[in-house]
Amino acid sequence: MDDPVLRVQSQMTARDRVLLGWLYDHGVLTSFQIAHALFPSLDFCQRRLRTLYRLRLVGRFRPQRADGGSYPYHYVIDQLGAEVVAAGRDERPPRRDHARVERRRWTSSRALEHRLGVNGFFADLAGYARTHPEARLGEWLSESACQRSGMFTRPEDPGLVRAYQPRVRPDGYGLWLVRGVEVPIFVEFDTGGEQLSVLTRKLVGYRELFVRLGRAWPVLFWLHSAARERNLRLLLAEMPPLVPVATGARDHATTAGLCPAEAVWAVAGGDGQRLTLADLTVVDDRDRAGEVAA
Template sequence: MRNRLPSADPLLRLQASITARDDQLLGWLYDHGVLTTDQIATALFPSLDFAQRRLRRLTVLRAVDRFRPNKADGGSYPYHYVLDQLGYDHVHAQRGLGAPRRDQARRRKQSLTRRPDLPHLLGGNQVFIDLAAHARIHLNNHLDRWQPAAAFHDPGVFYREGGNPEMMVHGPTGLPRPDGAGVWTEHGRSVPFFIEYDTGLERLDILTEKIAKYERVYAMSTWAWPVLFHLPSARRETNLHHRLAEARPRAVIATTTAGLRTALGASPAEQVWQLIGRSAGRHRLIDLPYTDPHHDDEYDNAPYSDHEDARSHQQLDL
C-alpha cells in the first residue's frame, strides 16, 4: 500500500493561487468589512461574470465567505462578501500582524450580518468603490489610500506636531469620526479628504454638529483636509447649505448628492462637489483646497499654497 502524501496546507494552497487583484480585494475586506458582488465587480473586474467566477473560486478556497440579507418586502439583496478565516490568515501574514484569532472571521461575520446600519457602511464604501472604478478606466488616476472609520476612533489620531496638545485628550466625543478617508491622485497631483456618508435618516442638527467637530480640528491643528458630505438628495443639500449660510465654516466642507451623480453618471472624482459658504458652482475632487505639508512631502506634491492656500481660500469667491 502506497504512503499517501500529506494534503497541502490550506493557506499555502490559497497563497499559491492568489493574484494581485485578490490581494487588493482581501485587504479591502479586512479594512472595510463587507462589499457586495456589484461593488467588487465595478472596482476590480472587467465584467460581472468574471467577478462572480473569481469570487466563487475564492469562496471554495475559504478566502472569503458571503451572506445574502433578506429584503423587508420579500426577496433578497445581492451577495455580500466578507473575509473567511483563511482570508484573515493571508492578510495577517502579508502585513506581518501575527496569527489572527481562530474565530475572527465568524465573529466579524456575525457582527456585520446583525449590524443595523449596514446600508450606511455599504454606502460609504460605495464612494470609494466609485473612485477605484474611475481610476481603473482613467489613465494616471489613482485611489492611493482608503482608510476606514476605525482608523479615526482613537484619541490623539488628529494630533500632529505643532498642533494643540488638547487634541490628545478630546477623544472621539469631542472630535469627528469620519466614515472614511482617502487620497485621490490625478496626473501626479493628489488631494487628501474625509468622507461623511449621509443616508438622510439623521436630523440636520446631527450634520451641523459633525461640521462643528471638524471646525474644532481646524482650529487646533496645523492641517486641514476637505470634508466631503455625500447626501441623498438635492433638497437635503440645499437645506444643509442654508443652515450653514451665516456660519461660513472655516473648514473646507463640500457636498454632493446621490441624485446629482446618478443624473450625470458622474464619479466622485468629477465636477460634483459644492463648497459650503462659497459661491455657486461645483468642483472636481482634485481641485478642492487643503493644507497639509506632511501630505505634500509624502506624495511629492507641490504645496497647495503654491497656487492657492487653503486657509485663505475661504475668503475667496469661488
Template sequence: MRSRSLPAPDALLRLQASITARDDRLLGWLYDHGVLTTDQIAAALFPSLDFAQRRLRRLTVLRAVDRFRPNKPDGGSYPYHYVLDQLGYEHVHAQRGLGPPRRDQARRRKQSLTSRPDLPHLLGGNQVFIDLAAHARTHPDASLVRWQPASAYHDPGVFYREGGNPQIMVHGPTGLPRPDGAGVWTERGRSVPFFLEYDTGGERLDILTEKIAKYERLYAMSTWAWPVLFHLPSARREANLHHRLADVPGLETVIATTTADLRTALGASPADQVWQLTGRSAGRHRLIDLPYTDTRHDDEFPTHPAPSPDRRAA
C-alpha cells in the same frame, strides 16, 4: 470528514499560491472595510460581472472569502455580500506582518456584520470609494491610492501632528470628528486627501452641523486641514445643509457636498465635477481641485505637472 474550522495544514499555502495582485487588493479591502457586494467588487476590480463572479466563487472555495445574502423587507434577497473567511484573515495578517488572527475571527466578524443595523450606511460609504476605484480602473491617469476606514480615526491621537495643540492627544472622542472614511485621490500628477461623511438622510440636520463643528475644532487645533466631503441623498437635503451653514460665522473647514440624485442623473463619479463648496463661489468642482492644507501630504505625494499636449503626442 475534515471540520470546516480545522483546515488542512497546507490550506494557507494553497491559497497563497493562487492569489493574484487583484485578489490581494480585494482581501485587504475586506479586512479594512468589512463587507462589499458582488456588484461593488466587480465595478472596482473586474472587467465584467461574470468575470468577478467566477473569481469570487474560486476565492470562496479556497476559503479566502465567505458570503451572505440579507433578506429584503418586501421579499427576496439582496446580492451576495462578501466578507473575509478565516484563511483570508490569515493571509492578510501574513502579508502585513501581523500576528496570527483569532481562530474564530471570521465567524465573529461575519456575525457582527450580518446583525449590524447600519449595514446600508456602511455599504453606502464604501460605495463612494468603490466608485472612485472604478473610475480609476478606466482612467490610467487617476488612482485611489489610499482608502482608510472609519476605525482608523477612532483614536483622537491620530489627528495630532507636530506643531499642533497637544490637547488634541487627550481630547475626548465626542469632541473630535469620526469620519466615515478617508482617502487620497490622485489625478494627472496631483493628489488631494479628504474625509468622507456619508449621509443617508435619516439624521436631523443638527447632527450634520454638530459633525462640522467637530471638524472646526480639529481645524483650530491642528496644523493641517483636509476637505470634508458630505455625500447626501438629495438636492433638497443639500440645499438645506448649505442654508444652515450660511448662518455659521467664520466657517474655516472646507466642506464640499454632492448628492446621490445628482450623480445618478449625470452618471457621474465622485471624481467628476459634482462637489459644491459651502460659502464659496458658485458652481461645482472636481474632487482633485478641492483645496487642502497639509505639508506632510505634499511631501508624500509631490505634485507632478501634467505633460503638455506636445509631449503626449511625442
C-alpha cells in the same frame, strides 16, 4: 505540518490581495461594488469570487428584500482570508472566531446600509481610477482607523500632537491623486436619517482636529438627495466657515451618470458651481490652520 496560509498564497493574485485587505478593513462589499472597483466585467468578477469562496478566503451572504427576492451577494472576509491579510502585513494572527464574529456583525446589523454606502463611495473612486490611468485612490481608511491616535500626523510633528486622538468620527478618509495633485478628504455619508443640525455640529470636531494638525482638508458631505443638500447648504451659509466643506447629492449624481470623482461637488460658501474631486483645493499649511482657529 501543512500551513493553509502558505498553501493558498500561490493561488492568489495581486487583485485578490487588494480585495481581501478591503474586506478585512472595511467589513463588507457587494459583488457589484467589487466588480466596479476591481474587475473589467461583472461576470469575470463573479467567477473569481466563487474561486475565493471555495478557497475559504471570503464568506458571503444574501439579504432578502422586504418586497420579495434578494439582494446581490454581500462578501465578507473568511477566517483564512483574515489570516492571509494579517500575515502579509506582519501583524498578529486574528482570533480564531474573527470571521464568524464579522459575518454575524454584518448579517444582523442595522448599520449595514450605512456601511455599504460608505464603502460604495470609495469603491466608486476605485472604479473610476481603474478606467482613468491619471487617477488613483492612494489611501482608504475606515471609521475605526480614523480613530487611531496620531493617524493623521506627520513624522516631524511634536510628540504631543502625534499622540492626539481625534474626537471626530469620519465615516472614512481617502487620499485622491490626479496628475500629481493630492486631495486628502474626510467623508460624511448621509442616509437622511439625522437632523441637519447634527451634521453641522460635526464640523466643530473637525475644526479641533485641523487646528491640532496645522492642516485643513476638505470635509465632504455625500447627501441622500438634492433637496437635503440644498437645505444643508442654507444652514452652512448661516455659520462661520469652521473648516473647508463641499457637498454633493447622490440622486443628482445618479441622474447625471456621475460618480464622486466627477463634477458633483459644490464648495460651501461658494457660488454653487460643481467641481470634480481633484478640483477641491488642498489646504496644508500652518497659516490656513490659524485662520481655521480664528
